Amino acid sequence: MFWLVENEKQFSDLYQSDYKEAYIEVIPYSYEIHPVKTNISLVYLRPLKSKKGYILPINHNETMSLNNDYIVDLIGKYDKLYVWGKKEFLHFYLHKNIDDLSLLSPSYEMEDTRAHNFLNQQNPNNPEINKIIPVVKHYETCEKNYDNLKQYIGKQINTFYNNKMPLVFNAIERNGLQVDPNLFKKYFNQDLGNTVYTQYNYRTTTTRPSNRFGGINFAALNKENGTRKTFIPKNNKLVEIDISAYHPTLASSLIHYSFNDRDIHASFAKMYGVDYKKSKELTFKQLYGGVFDQYKHLEFFQKIQSFIDELWNNFQTKGFIECPISKYKFEKEKLEDMRPQKLFNYLLQNLETATNVIILWDIIKILKNKQTKLVLYTYDAFLLDFDITERDILEQILDVFKKHKLKTKITHGISYDF
Missing domain, CATH: 3.30.420.10 (Ribonuclease H-like superfamily/Ribonuclease H)
Structure with missing residues (x-):
């Protein structure tokens, strides 16, 4: 033939x-x-x-x-x-x-x-x-x-990445983002009609997805210059659900440390003896850059350091580590310039992504045949194009986050410029 x-x-x-x-x-x-x-x-x-x-x-x-x-x-x-x-x-x-x-x-x-x-x-x-x-x-x-x-x-x-990831991100991409064509032309110098489409790429080193298409980085839209006013609802309003203290929450789950349902950043502020804003900054720096000497005595960071040490030992002896939930393997022979803290960061980002995929999977099932659509996902934020006649849906979606013991805050408006 x-x-x-x-x-x-x-x-x-x-x-x-x-x-x-x-x-x-x-x-x-x-x-x-x-x-x-x-x-x-x-x-x-x-x-x-x-x-x-x-x-x-x-x-x-x-x-x-x-x-x-x-x-x-x-x-x-x-x-x-x-x-x-x-x-x-x-x-x-x-x-x-x-x-x-x-x-x-x-x-x-x-x-x-x-x-x-x-x-x-x-x-x-x-x-x-x-x-x-x-x-x-x-x-x-x-x-x-x-x-x-x-x-x-x-x-x-990897079955998680083969069976869940493509379906979740394909579904979000299909929904698209409604835009004001005049503002889109002003800020992005393009004429793409009333709807633009995202494109997620999870073939990254840490498997944390980027989101870029047509020269637009949807994962890093400017919050200061009015760009976000471009994105508007097709329904009644845009509703964003943000996960609070996401990485500290994930890290605490890895080391089995409990904040007893308290505000995590407020708890750290008390430990550090600083205000709330400074507390967030200090925690972020230490999770990604290593524990400061003056805070090594804190139980949370003692457990974090022990976890990192054990993680690194497994990486060196076995040649890989396997991530929770996704079962993704970071293999020594495929990674360059690895260090204990960097390996922990990779694990944390993979855990974030895998947890989010499970959350997205459940949200997409809830929204099946509904007017409300999930139109954008950015690490710790989930954007809905919300139909106000479907108010009960929001509670169902929030229950998904509660199931994972995640605290959330909600912002909304007639554009993405919250």
Whole structure:
């Protein structure tokens, strides 16, 4: 069978094959357009037992077009799919059993050709650039990607990151953020209509996700210059739930230290003999930079230091540490310039991310078929586009945080400029 499958007879031959597992790659109109807003040009399918892959065209200038419903049906026949970037793939197709190879090769860069580079340079900002790049060149890159990534197929993948992370962040991305187009043009010099979309990347060293798309860092929006006024509710108002003293709370859970339901920063202020604001600063510096000599006698920091010492010993003797909840492993051979405090920081950020994913999972279930949407997540803050007719939902969501023994505060307004 030829590698280009563009008519019903060719498709029928592929459909009738008894392949059970495949590597699959989606080629959208453009990689520069958010997956929510673009369409599919081509699909590359490489059955594992086949000697070659196949291009299934949906909309390309050089080919006939297959009905996408046929491809959905074909994908559904496979017992298992392998992709590089499950979260991204789920914007286009659903499947019950997908392994995300990017979890084993987070720094991998997808192949391209001279034709890709030349046509991209000649057609900057073309929202349908992949439709004019020769289909044979797309096939060439996909074949190379498969050859490079096949070494990871069948290897053990972290189930938490494979099964929960992609679904959670895909769901948030789909919701988008409503904007005032005039203010968006003013602050970001772009015209993207009434809705912009976030893009989370958890293929980072600590697995703490970044959130950047289209030149906008959604994880670090300026709080001082009015930028946040750009983001407005599609419903009635924006509601943000912030977790108070998040990292000290997580750290105390690791060392089994209890603040007896008191305000953590107020408790530290009393220990230090300083005011509340200074207390927050001192605690943050010591959790991330090491305990100051004058506070090493405090029980909390004695336990923190003992935990760090034991963590470092395990890292040195076993060659890795396994994080709670996510079961993610920080491996010695894959990390550079590690020190005891730095390793603890990595663990803390991973625990934060894993806890948040569980919280996000529960919130998304609560909001299913509701008008209220979860539109942004930033480490210790969760932003809702809130429908005021669904007031009971807020209590249900707050109960999720209480289940994890987390204290929260709520801010709200008619824009994100709280």
